[in-house]
Amino acid sequence: MSARTWRGLTYGVPLAFLALFFVYPLVSIMERGLSSGDDLAAAIDVLTEPLTREVVWFTVWQAVVSTALTILIAFPASYVLGRYTFRGRGVALAVVTVPFVLPTVVVAIAFLAVLPERLERGSAAILIAHVFLNVAVVVRVVGTFWAGLDPRVSEAAATLGAGPWRSFREVTLPLLAPALAAAASIVFLFSFTSFGVVLILGGPRYSTLETEIYNQAVRMFDLRAAAVLALVQLVCVALAVWAATRLEAGLAVGGWRGREQDVLRPLRTPRERTFAAISLGALALFLGVPLAVLVERSLAVGGGHGFEAYRALGKPTNALLATPWEAVVNSIVYAGGATAIALVCGGLAAFAVAGSRRGGTRLLDGSLMLPLGASAVMLGFGFVIAFDTEPIDFRSLPWIVPVVQALVAIPFVVRIVAPTLRAIDERQREAAAVLGASPGRVRREIDLPVAGRALGVAAGFAFAISLGEFGATVFLARPDSPTLPVAIFRFLGRPGELNVGQAYALAVILMVAVALSILVIERLRRDRVSWF
Amino acid sequence: MLRIENVSVSFGGKAALDRLALEIAAGEVVSVLGPSGSGKSTLLRVVAGLQPPDSGRVLLDGEDLVSVPAHRRGIGLVFQDHALFHHRDVWGNVGFGLRMRGDSRQEIERRARYCLDLVGLAGYERRSILTLSGGEQQRVALARALAPEPRVLLLDEPLGSLDRRLRDRLLEDLAKIFDELRVTALHVTHDRAEAFALGDRVAVMRAGRIVQVGTPDELWARPADEDTARFLGLNVRDGTAVRPEAITVRPVAPDQGGDGVVRRAVRQGPTVKLEIELNSGETLEAVVAALAHPAPGDRVQIEVDEHGVSELSVEGPKALHGFDR
Ligand SMILES: Nc1ncnc2c1ncn2[C@@H]1O[C@H](COP(=O)(O)OP(=O)(O)OP(=O)(O)O)[C@@H](O)[C@H]1O
Ligand SMILES: [Mg+2]
16 A cells, blocks of 8 residues: 555544544524524524523533532542552552443432432532542643653652641642643533533533533424523633643643653552551542442342342333343443444544644644543534434444544544654664665555554553443334433433333443453553553 | 761562762762663762661761751752653742752842853743753752752752763863752762763772772773773773773784784774784783774784783772761
């Protein structure tokens, strides 16, 4: 394959995919919301409604507070994992990641189970669940960045007379700032566009843009209001991404980045050991208790404890047009398809992104990140509007669900694979070339083996994320072929102990599947050039 | 006066410093010369307070430093590879220690400017660290360490990462600055020329111990043992050290025998180093100063000046200046 064909492929495939399945649905939403003068007036009505203002205000407020709380709670553990090496450090990093990829629906009902009734529904529950989901982002982004900071810089500050606190404030914190900003912007985006958590824990009183779009489109059948709100959300997200990029660029320091094994040191004094034990133990408790309670609830059906709810999963139910087990199978098939699509598109894009640093590449890089912030509900809604007639009708095409799930997974694939490719020393490629390898051969002999491991990790993440995807799938999955998260949501909407029990049981199955795929990929990876 | 008393440090059971003892007088520069991995950086980290010793003491003007944290010791350290603050410009780096001790604005201004002048970087105040060349970064690191007037200055292979010409130039600058400021300094390096150029006295270090201390001339004239002699670049023959410049080399006709044959001839600036294979199979290094010199393959006759030979101790390495005797 010539270099040109290869480049065409690495740019063309992801861009075409993005244009058809991301840009086109979004444009369709806009068209629906604002195509005529009439629409414009109505749109302005929607915008000026007090309800809209309230929703926007609550969305921003909860995102800001969630972000601040997450950083506060994750910081001690980030410090411990970014400065010390000890047995079980790798396991700790893996375990902390599990909540991040848990389906939001599962997290929401775990907190329904664990919180006292007074807090069950409301802003406090939403905030706690957001912290739970996003702790991993801060710990991994900040912790791994910290583990690359030259400890001698702090030592230099000490020899110049700076005490520990002074040295932290004047040296460590400024050097950490880019990682803190990156983590904060990711948590902010996730909290801003969070759907399942707010839908289930917010109750009728608390609504964010994302859930309000869903309410308008699905419950009120007001597509125009939904479209206008989706536009508002898109503008907000774009603004946030722009601000975050500016901030990160402004804070970037550059310079020496060490390797973990040179930087991390063992826990020495009793004080250090106590601090590490307390900060990691507290985090483990916070992350572990809701999940343990979830398991307990799934077993507590009718009087004592038993597997009744699990046994009922094979039988037809009035909550779904399929048996719950069929939902499990659907989920696995859909997620498998989504993983394949995401690996091809994301993998090719990673080669394009890693290959050069020109403006066009950065644009591709940025646009591939957009689905991450553009909100799943909006995507699902966009698909409903854009693909409701031949040749692409979402109701009749089984591959439309994997496509939309892949869209959400692609940013992760690119983020995992591209840094690995970029980290390959260019001199290795040059060495292969002077030894007679053609460009295609260099890719096969040098890039692919290195990327192989990263692709495996990316596949695990893509699978876990697709498995738990809810916001878009809830629009697109046909009633007779629901996925796990959709089935859980339907069960929750039904009265009766057995229905709730089955929701818990499905959540446990989903949690175990996701946790397993994360633990497997953590084994797989050795180099940690990206934070995922 | 800095006094290091029987300091030991081990990492995972392996000793990096083994009851090391050394004294540095006020205003004196001592160079520690040792091969890679002999524990030089560890020694400096102990003195600076960055590495707690397993046992032993560090005394500065009679005060035991062991319980004093690094930031209260008033000891400056120029790190191997600089460890500059990349998030601050040159000015922010040089002024850092002055701010830490609470100097006034004018005082910081005056002192930082003085130090930048001293290292030849006037006008670099606002430059970002990342835009500096290796030699410039080295000078900033030196200015940063000098600015707060440390009681002792420690330098960890300060010129290690620089090219040869820059090294020679900075070496002269360093020696001049030390002279001018009359600093008390402990400098470590694996490079003989660097140690001889900077140190009033040179301490030879091996496997975590100091095996010999003396002026460069003393070391050159009377190395303590075989390993030290070899490390300094002297010949070792029959329990004696033979200085290369004390060997006179005369070419002889191929059929006249002679003492050996020249294997290599390397010009090192004004002198030429000859590697001679003796008839006994031993190799000998000699240094000659002439423009015309024997070439590889030439047979030569050698003559050793008896003043160039010194007895080596047969007991092997022993710690000098130990405080336990
Ligand atoms: N933090 C540490 N953990 C484990 N071993 C260490 C540590 N620091 C140093 N060592 C070991 O102690 C010994 C001495 O190391 P040190 O860095 O002091 O040597 P050095 O003389 O400065 O070497 P170089 O000239 O290469 O800088 C080495 O064997 C080294 O591997
Ligand atoms: Mg060293």
